[in-house]
Amino acid sequence: MIFLQSQGFDQRGMIFMFGALAVMYFFLILPQRRKAKKEKEFRNDIKKGTKVVTTSGIHGKVAEINDTNNTVVIETGAGKIRFERAAISMELSQKLSQK
Template identity: 65%
Template sequence: MFQMIFLQASEPGMMNMLMLVAFIAVFYFFMIRPQMAKQKKEKQFRSEIKKGINVVTTSGIHGRIVEVNDTNNTVVIETGAGKIRFERAAISMELTKKYSESK
């Protein structure tokens, strides 16, 4: 009887369906879910940008934020070469914490 139940459970169609469900679950938990969490964290960071923090842009420019304009979602970053206006979405990460930890 147990042999008959085992043989029924190992049908090719059922096994393929199980593999497909397992593949989708692994894909979701290792690819999609972490990416969604990362996007949420970046969106929160960009909404909390304030004057005086050191940042890096997506193009690799390092500087300090000297002005935040909420009406058109731009920030002015002071670099060694002068002041540059960027879109808020172009800010990649904050460096203020990294600088203070290394000192």
Template identity: 60%
Template sequence: MFSTIVLQADAGSLMSILPFVAMIGVLYFFMIRPQMNRQKKEKTFQAEIKKGTKIITTSGIHGKIIEIHDADNTLTVETGAGRMKFERSSISMELSKKLAPVAVPAKK
């Protein structure tokens, strides 16, 4: 009789933990993993930035990169008002990629 009580308690506790494990799995695949992929793409973009690239910063400032300082990981950006120095991590996107038109398939 005692062994049946112990076996019933184990099965119940396992079934009560299962939804939490499932929620953690869903959270990982729908929230954490896509964020990690986005961060990886952003890091490669920031590493491949070249002089003369038109960019948009995270604060919304548009400009053109005129100098790259690898020693302190900064960029000098020329804006309409003058020149500004930014951290490489503050570059959000390349302006030409944002303005690129979407390709529409031709009708036959």
């Protein structure tokens, strides 16, 4: 008899579960989506002459942009190097431009 009573539908448990999912969405997923969107816009707005830093830490200035295969040629102290656009770090490049 007691076993049957504990198997009933518990609304408080469902409310807690949906609340936990909402908190996870607003504090984890939504900010990550916003950051990814800003990074994508940053990479698409790169122009020739922009000073950038790659994710591997290489500093340089954009010399060429090739839109067909999403590559960028960066001029460094050692010469010109071709990188994927995705290899350019938004955070490090913005810190470089603030100096």
